[in-house]
Amino acid sequence: MLDFKYEIDQDKCIGCEMCAEVCPTMAIDFDAEKEKAYVLDRDNCLVCHQCLEVCPVDAIIMEGGLWQEDIRTH
Amino acid sequence: MDIAKEIRTIQTDVLVIGSGMAGLRAAIEARRSGQEVLLVDKSLLGRASSSIYAGGLGLEILPKHLPYHGAVKGKKFADYFNGTIEEVFDKMLEEGVSIGWGYPYIDNQRILMTVAADYKLRQEELRDFGVEDPYSQHFIGRPVSMGVPIILPMVEHFKKMGGATMEKTVVTDLIRQKDRVIGVIGFEMADKRMVAILAKATVMASGGCAQVYKRTYSPTRITGDGYAMAYRAGAELWEMELVAFCNWTIAEPKCPQWWLPFSYGRVSGKLRNALGEPFFEKYAKENGWLGPKATLNDEDVMDKRYGKPLTELDHYFWIAVSKEVREGRGVDGAVYLDLRHVPDERWYYENDGITGLNEMRNFDWKKKPLKIAPAAEKQAGGILTDEYFKSSLEGFYAAGEAGPGVSLPFCIVSGACSGRYASWYAREAPPAELGDEDRKWVEKRKLQAQALLNREPKEAGDPRRIKQAIKETMWTYVGTLRTDEELARGLEALERIEKERLPHLYARDVRSLREAYEVNNMVLVSKMIAESARMRTESRGLHQRLDYPHEDNVNWLKNIVLEASDGGMKLSTRPVNLIWRKPPESRVKGGNI
Numbered sequence: 001m002l003d004f005k006y007e008i009d010q011d012k013c014i015g016c017e018m019c020a021e022v023c024p025t026m027a028i029d030f031d032a033e034k035e036k037a038y039v040l041d042r043d044n045c046l047v048c049h050q051c052l053e054v055c056p057v058d059a060i061i062m063e064g065g066l067w068q069e070d071i072r073t074h
Numbered sequence: 075m076d077i078a079k080e081i082r083t084i085q086t087d088v089l090v091i092g093s094g095m096a097g098l099r100a101a102i103e104a105r106r107s108g109q110e111v112l113l114v115d116k117s118l119l120g121r122a123s124s125s126i127y128a129g130g131l132g133l134e135i136l137p138k139h140l141p142y143h144g145a146v147k148g149k150k151f152a153d154y155f156n157g158t159i160e161e162v163f164d165k166m167l168e169e170g171v172s173i174g175w176g177y178p179y180i181d182n183q184r185i186l187m188t189v190a191a192d193y194k195l196r197q198e199e200l201r202d203f204g205v206e207d208p209y210s211q212h213f214i215g216r217p218v219s220m221g222v223p224i225i226l227p228m229v230e231h232f233k234k235m236g237g238a239t240m241e242k243t244v245v246t247d248l249i250r251q252k253d254r255v256i257g258v259i260g261f262e263m264a265d266k267r268m269v270a271i272l273a274k275a276t277v278m279a280s281g282g283c284a285q286v287y288k289r290t291y292s293p294t295r296i297t298g299d300g301y302a303m304a305y306r307a308g309a310e311l312w313e314m315e316l317v318a319f320c321n322w323t324i325a326e327p328k329c330p331q332w333w334l335p336f337s338y339g340r341v342s343g344k345l346r347n348a349l350g351e352p353f354f355e356k357y358a359k360e361n362g363w364l365g366p367k368a369t370l371n372d373e374d375v376m377d378k379r380y381g382k383p384l385t386e387l388d389h390y391f392w393i394a395v396s397k398e399v400r401e402g403r404g405v406d407g408a409v410y411l412d413l414r415h416v417p418d419e420r421w422y423y424e425n426d427g428i429t430g431l432n433e434m435r436n437f438d439w440k441k442k443p444l445k446i447a448p449a450a451e452k453q454a455g456g457i458l459t460d461e462y463f464k465s466s467l468e469g470f471y472a473a474g475e476a477g478p479g480v481s482l483p484f485c486i487v488s489g490a491c492s493g494r495y496a497s498w499y500a501r502e503a504p505p506a507e508l509g510d511e512d513r514k515w516v517e518k519r520k521l522q523a524q525a526l527l528n529r530e531p532k533e534a535g536d537p538r539r540i541k542q543a544i545k546e547t548m549w550t551y552v553g554t555l556r557t558d559e560e561l562a563r564g565l566e567a568l569e570r571i572e573k574e575r576l577p578h579l580y581a582r583d584v585r586s587l588r589e590a591y592e593v594n595n596m597v598l599v600s601k602m603i604a605e606s607a608r609m610r611t612e613s614r615g616l617h618q619r620l621d622y623p624h625e626d627n628v629n630w631l632k633n634i635v636l637e638a639s640d641g642g643m644k645l646s647t648r649p650v651n652l653i654w655r656k657p658p659e660s661r662v663k664g665g666n667i
Contacts, residue, residue, distance in 0.1 A: 021122060022122060025330050
């Protein structure tokens with residue numbers, strides 16, 4: 001049903017867990033063995049942008065999300 | 075995984091648990107009063123709170139040029155607090171439910187008066203904490219997380235004041251010495267280590283427990299930890315049956331359960347059942363919910379259509395929708411909200427999430443109606459406190475949703491008050507020190523945590539599966555409309571979870587250890603809600619019983635108070651302290667109205 005791209009770049013992810021911590025709906029989870037965050041359930045994403053805001057290495061790929069640019073410039 | 079052998083000990087004057095609006099405000103106030111303050115959160119500071127998603131203050135900030143501004147009565151939240159303090163107090167007492175309190179006449183009137191008197195000041199004061207003009211455009215473009223520009227500056231402000239913080243530290247229990255709380259024990263996720271935080275005074279601001287319901291839009295971490303910890307330590311809780319539900323929550327498959335923001339677009343919608351028929355009018359007529367000037371014209375916005383302010387109507391909508399679904403005229407537990415006739419400009423110039431959510435999901439609200447159903451929003455009950463936000467235990471205070479009320483105005487007012495009085499207590503109190511018994515107990519809790527980590531993983535003990543079972547049970551049996559029979563079955567199901575599944579509960583790593591603690595707390599809090607709901611044999615505001623459909627002001631001007639006892643959960647009633655206002659005669663006559 002989603003028509004926007006929402007992924008976590010596994011090469012860039014440094015395993016800091018921050019995105020999984022802030023996700024309010026468990027759309028993102030953290031794999032403790034691999035030490036990487038991953039998108040568990042894209043359908044649960046609220047597009048709240050908190051993961052984008054906290055990721056220190058820009059590993060979160062969200063394309064086609066409204067307001068995304070607005071928020072980055074604020 | 076092994077927990078570090080050594081237990082870390084930290085000393086502070088005032089400890090604040092939870093970094094949402096209430097916790098931050100309490101921490102800032104206590105620091106202002108010159109005490110050492112430590113702010114602890116089980117996740118990232120401020121980021122995992124429900125305040126960061128809350129729309130309450132968001133309503134403040136909508137710029138005046140927007141088309142609907144002024145079109146919807148009661149829209150601007152600050153307007154609610156216009157008038158003399160006494161006028162505001164009367165309004166809150168009568169309409170309590172609309173801003174999230176329990177319901178008319180069963181609240182602590184002194185606390186109500188405190189909020190009526192302080193809110194405007196507390197809101198203006200946010201500027202001093204670095205929150206940019208709360209009325210500015212800055213907030214536009216945040217369809218969902220409207221609290222970000224309020225909460226994050228407050229975190230920074232607190233740090234600048236010299237406040238200490240700990241993130242990803244899961245507080246698991248309060249440490250009690252005689253009648254006093256002397257701090258907490260917890261688990262530091264980063265160092266895999268137990269920590270004992272000794273504090274002269276402790277403020278609990280851990281938020282509510284809406285996550286115990288399957289349908290909710292509260293963030294993942296809102297699992298009632300504060301209620302459970304207070305209960306285990308022997309503090310009193312009250313009014314746990316009063317759970318607020320929000321009707322305007324998306325129930326589409328493959329969509330998150332999110333609420334449609336309070337907007338001109340939403341209030342222009344038309345509610346329809348599975349057969350495409352309007353149904354709200356029927357319930358409104360039966361129950362006398364319509365105002366004298368109701369037009370009943372679908373083209374009018376809802377306050378005109380039904381002749382009542384939206385703040386009041388909002389409460390009737392979830393009752394009507396729940397009844398319609400229960401009568402079998404729902405679609406997958408939901409009803410339709412038809413927005414097809416709403417012109418674009420009512421949506422696109424507004425700061426609201428629905429357009430973003432729907433566009434991204436290729437869901438066109440202009441082509442087909444949207445499924446919506448009530449979802450748990452917040453818990454109006456909580457830790458029982460007096461008007462100084464002190465609980466029944468010495469040195470233990472509660473603010474925000476964890477405390478005796480709910481809603482953002484309550485959070486900033488109770489946060490400021492609890493922070494002040496906790497720091498006054500800390501000034502005079504003797505230092506907190508662990509005794510031999512306490513040390514043994516902390517060591518025991520450490521072994522229990524290690525046991526969760528050592529336990530063999532079996533499906534029955536998976537924390538996430540148990541959470542799902544609790545959520546299903548609560549939604550089915552302890553949901554929006556309640557009966558004695560269903561509540562009894564809900565309690566049985568919760569007992570089964572407790573007896574058959576909790577003994578298998580396991581944790582694989584630090585993150586699932588946190589979830590395991592949450593599961594234990596959720597079971598306990600769910601039982602509190604179900605037991606209290608069973609006891610209150612009347613319908614009042616947020617608590618709706620199908621077997622007792624009327625407000626009963628002869629027998630039920632009472633608060634249900636709950637505490638731990640040797641024989642399990644002990645419930646009792648206390649008459650409401652009607653110090654300043656009593657319900658009008660018309661509401662009391664004949665017992666039922």
